[in-house]
Amino acid sequence: MTTLTHLQKLEAESIQIMREVVAEADNPVMLYSVGKDSAVMLHLARKAFAPSPPPFPLMHVDTRWKFQSMYELRDRMAEETGMDLLVHINPEGVEKDINPFTHGSAIHTDVMKTEGLKQALDKYGFDAAFGGARRDEEKSRAKERIFSFRTAQHRWDPKNQRPELWKLYNTRKHKGESIRVFPLSNWTELDIWQYIYLHNISIVPLYFAAERPVVERDGALIMVDDERMPLEPGEVPMMRKVRFRTLGCYPLTGAIESEADTLPAIIQEMLLARTSERQGRVIDQDSNASMEKKKQEGYF
Amino acid sequence: MLAVRLRLNGHTVAEACQHSALSAPTVSAAWKAFLEGGWQAVPVKPRGRRRGSGDVLNSVHSEALCRLLMTWPSSELLPAWNSRALAVALAETENQTGMSPRAIEHWWKARGLGVKPADVRGLARKRSNAGRWFRQQVKPGFDAAVKSGGKCWQGGVRVVAATDGRDARCYQLYLHGKRGALHMLCLPTPPVANDYITLFERLVAEARAAGQPEALVALVFHGAFFQASPEIMQWLVEHPAMRLMPFPS
Numbered sequence: 001m002t003t004l005t006h007l008q009k010l011e012a013e014s015i016q017i018m019r020e021v022v023a024e025a026d027n028p029v030m031l032y033s034v035g036k037d038s039a040v041m042l043h044l045a046r047k048a049f050a051p052s053p054p055p056f057p058l059m060h061v062d063t064r065w066k067f068q069s070m071y072e073l074r075d076r077m078a079e080e081t082g083m084d085l086l087v088h089i090n091p092e093g094v095e096k097d098i099n100p101f102t103h104g105s106a107i108h109t110d111v112m113k114t115e116g117l118k119q120a121l122d123k124y125g126f127d128a129a130f131g132g133a134r135r136d137e138e139k140s141r142a143k144e145r146i147f148s149f150r151t152a153q154h155r156w157d158p159k160n161q162r163p164e165l166w167k168l169y170n171t172r173k174h175k176g177e178s179i180r181v182f183p184l185s186n187w188t189e190l191d192i193w194q195y196i197y198l199h200n201i202s203i204v205p206l207y208f209a210a211e212r213p214v215v216e217r218d219g220a221l222i223m224v225d226d227e228r229m230p231l232e233p234g235e236v237p238m239m240r241k242v243r244f245r246t247l248g249c250y251p252l253t254g255a256i257e258s259e260a261d262t263l264p265a266i267i268q269e270m271l272l273a274r275t276s277e278r279q280g281r282v283i284d285q286d287s288n289a290s291m292e293k294k295k296q297e298g299y300f
Numbered sequence: 301m302l303a304v305r306l307r308l309n310g311h312t313v314a315e316a317c318q319h320s321a322l323s324a325p326t327v328s329a330a331w332k333a334f335l336e337g338g339w340q341a342v343p344v345k346p347r348g349r350r351r352g353s354g355d356v357l358n359s360v361h362s363e364a365l366c367r368l369l370m371t372w373p374s375s376e377l378l379p380a381w382n383s384r385a386l387a388v389a390l391a392e393t394e395n396q397t398g399m400s401p402r403a404i405e406h407w408w409k410a411r412g413l414g415v416k417p418a419d420v421r422g423l424a425r426k427r428s429n430a431g432r433w434f435r436q437q438v439k440p441g442f443d444a445a446v447k448s449g450g451k452c453w454q455g456g457v458r459v460v461a462a463t464d465g466r467d468a469r470c471y472q473l474y475l476h477g478k479r480g481a482l483h484m485l486c487l488p489t490p491p492v493a494n495d496y497i498t499l500f501e502r503l504v505a506e507a508r509a510a511g512q513p514e515a516l517v518a519l520v521f522h523g524a525f526f527q528a529s530p531e532i533m534q535w536l537v538e539h540p541a542m543r544l545m546p547f548p549s
């Protein structure tokens with residue numbers, strides 16, 4: 001009898017969850033944020049339904065402020081996998097030109113991400129959405145179930161969650177309800193990196209350390225990814241060797257100084273890390289329990 | 301003494317030199333002195349400086365140096381502080397006499413400020429983007445500067461972490477001149493366009509001080525993204541004497 005490694009066990013669990021959703025849901029979708037978790041989730045989905053492509057589309061809720069290399073990888077992966085890629089941008093946000101600089105991170109996240117996601121789910125009538133959230137990322141994500149039920153208004157009630165004993169998932173939905181499904185819930189950041197290394201999964205190059213133009217904003221290193229980034233009078237970005245542990249909208253994502261430019265070096269760095277990857281996200285520091293409040297309102 | 305003992309044992313001058321790490325004339329002189337006056341006549345001199353006799357920078361010196369490094373040198377013909385200018389300024393403005401440039405260089409090293417120049421000329425034969433950058437931009441820039449009687453510099457900006465609990469980290473603007481001589485300025489905040497422009501102006505002034513009004517300055521710079529600064533790009537257009545070549549990332 002062969003014993004599965006911990007990564008193989010996590011992989012098997014995630015594949016089982018994905019197959020369960022496809023069997024039970026009417027119209028599932030995979031939310032694709034182009035980060036490392038999304039890359040692993042996409043790889044698992046392809047593996048779960050091979051040799052045919054996964055029986056659901058990919059959906060990217062775009063804010064127009066992602067890193068340029070994320071857009072490049074997103075389009076390349078959609079072409080490679082042969083899956084439909086749905087890109088949704090909140091038209092109201094575009095009309096009002098909502099951006100992280102003039103409107104602040106809270107409004108930008110609410111309008112472009114939370115409202116954008118709700119609009120997209122309603123527009124296409126998706127009743128189950130896969131997401132790459134993990135429990136080790138943030139405390140409110142730690143208490144969320146793998147199958148997270150949302151009301152017709154996409155609200156999450158953390159005090160009303162279904163038990164998932166012995167990995168048995170109750171997928172029955174009330175009318176209008178939808179499910180957010182997190183197949184990577186039990187993975188850690190280190191597991192993700194080890195799996196990427198083991199399976200040679202394509203990820204955005206921003207995860208690897210390289211010299212990049214950055215400016216300091218409230219102690220965070222923000223990369224100057226395009227000319228839209230407003231600089232202070234006389235400010236000159238510095239070229240520093242940085243990498244990203246997490247990727248979001250570039251004005252709201254802090255880089256870390258690092259020398260890790262290969263996967264083994266990143267894994268080595270992970271082994272010594274004592275902080276969450278979400279420390280680099282400006283949106284998580286808006287207020288106490290910021291993520292939980294956002295999640296209750298419909299954020300992923 | 302060891303050299304004489306070796307000679308007594310029949311070793312040649314060359315062998316005695318090798319074992320005692322003394323020069324041949326010293327060994328010969330010691331042997332001659334021994335033959336003439338015995339062991340008492342052999343000159344024995346202590347080697348090197350005595351332990352503890354070197355310049356030691358105390359906290360007063362250290363604070364004075366930190367203060368100086370955060371300001372531009374008073375002489376506009378000096379692009380930034382070098383160890384010699386710091387030693388003079390320390391004596392003149394801070395009344396801290398007797399501090400040698402070498403002691404200051406050791407202090408730099410201890411605080412992580414002793415940056416070494418990148419081997420840019422070593423890229424000449426490299427078949428890479430960096431090699432192409434050197435051949436297409438740096439080499440012609442350096443050649444033009446030398447031809448005009450100007451100067452070639454290498455420099456950059458970097459963050460230096462605090463070496464003790466008291467001081468915050470600093471942003472070090474550094475330059476390497478002829479034979480790798482280190483010049484620097486340490487700022488408490490990231491340098492802004494005006495800081496870079498002041499540095500460039502000082503470099504041009506220093507090159508022209510030797511009486512060459514058309515002298516060019518070629519500067520290879522690492523660590524700043526000048527393309528994003530309209531002020532610096534504008535200044536460079538208005539001052540063609542400065543050939544700025546940002547290091548490729």
